[in-house]
Amino acid sequence: MSKFNITDFQDPNKEEIEVKQLPAYLSPSSLKEWEACPYKFYLKRMSKYKSKIKRSLSTKPAAVGTSFDIYAKSYIDVVRQGPGAKPPNIYQLVSKGVDNTEHREEAIRAGQGLLKVYLQTAGAELHDYFPIKTDLDFTKVVEGVPIRGIIDFELCNGLVCDWKTRGYGSAPKSPTPGWVKKWTNGKLVKKPHPRYRESFDTIHPDWASQVTIYNFGRGHKVGDPLMVGIDELSMRHVAVPEDIGLETVQVTQVRSPISEEFQVKLMNRLQKAWEDINNGIIQNPSPTPARCFSYRQLCEASDYCNMFRSNTELVFKNKSKKTPSNSNIMEMFGDFNKFKR
């Protein structure tokens, strides 16, 4: 076990922290977590509390997204195997993938409904690309950084693609700009989106980071011309699985370039994060509502984050639930600001 100094550039009084284990790699989600709150990354992945911190249970929209991924991957597997292939036990697979039992049944039905829509629209084109590649997960050291990831699918022309589902049980969602093809009411719209030639990193930097890191991990050379794919299912007024249909789900395909500049900056971000992690340069936690709550779920490491606990202790005493409403969160942070040192 080694000891590092926690670095806080505003505060010269450094606190010693213990590192139990260094992470073995970075992934798109771990880089995102590191950049959002290095201290949370430390607590969850490097500290002695690591094994005690439970992952937040998936929200309903996330459970539906996972279920759709499982259905779609299983579909591809069955088609690849050809006639006589044994369909997988979806219930078992979704039970494994969706940790939140409360949403599991609903996610299974919604995932099935979404697959049906997908296969009548963008998914029908998958057949043109068979055999789609099978090695979906990878770990590779790229420019000094070990990168790990599991992609959704890769077409036989080498295009790495990711599925996105948005809008289940929430406000209606419009497709992300930049699509090259769109199906509305099950019909293919003739014109692409006006921004379809733009680098996708100017449209959705977060998704662009994810798919670009996947490409790095799959052998793409940083800075070379790169195209990425997103197949998105955007829902409107879908509250229950029975609402899913061609009228309520728009399906779009993004097939866009990623700029050389973005690729280089992203590689620099990965290298800086990896260097800081390995040198124990971990900034002090700095709680804010946006950082500590995501989809109204409290940061799963907050029990071990003294800065968060000490400043919100008085408020927590009066709260029994750990998933407060938005107004509770703002109230909590209103009080938090009062008590902030």
Ligand code: SF4
């Ligand atoms: S509670 Fe907030 S500040 Fe503390 S580790 Fe979690 S996200 Fe970071």
